[in-house]
Amino acid sequence: MSTSSVPRGTRLPREERRAQLLEAAQTVFVEYGYHAAGMDEIADRAGVSKPVLYQHFPGKLDLYLALLDAACDQVIDAVAQALRSTSDNEERVVATMKAYLAFVSENGGAYRLVFESDLGQEDQVEERVRNVEMVSAKAVSDLVAGDTGLSEVEAGLIATGVVGMAQTAARWWLRQGSQIPLEQAARILADTAWRGIRGFPVVEGAEEPR
Structure with missing residues (x-):
């Protein structure tokens, strides 16, 4: 109940x-x-x-921020779990896309608190949302830098693009009524992102990111 x-x-x-x-x-x-x-x-x-x-x-803001904190933690944890779920980088991209698609579709609209808030200009809200993006992108960036030998800035640019793509595409997918099954949608998005990421060769002997 x-x-x-x-x-x-x-x-x-x-x-x-x-x-x-x-x-x-x-x-x-x-x-x-x-x-x-x-x-x-x-x-x-x-x-x-x-x-x-x-x-x-x-007050109402305290209540909203408590909900926002929980939703932000869900996003960060889902991305971290996706990246830990396999050592295959292509499958990590798939898992990351699945994490965003699942978040927007399975959490009672909580994604709107993070990605579509009408309180986005409030400093406390903006800070939390920005932190979600930064932490998620940093997790992806560490993997990219560790495997390719790219600089922190270069890896960060790629990671931010992947995370931004996942967020935006997942919300569009939901607005369209999730007509494409989640698994298939994740594969389509991952294939698009992976075509670019795989252009950077894996550096032999690179340390596995922690």
């Missing part, structure tokens, strides 16, 4: 109540955007009073 469907008035441990509030808040923020979302609506969706909501989150 979804935590947001807990009957009104039910007493929950603090962490369970927090999870319930976050689940309800994500639904409201995704549906309305930050500016149009109201704490009244979030409390109502969670089946609690506003005082209960404010006991856990002092």
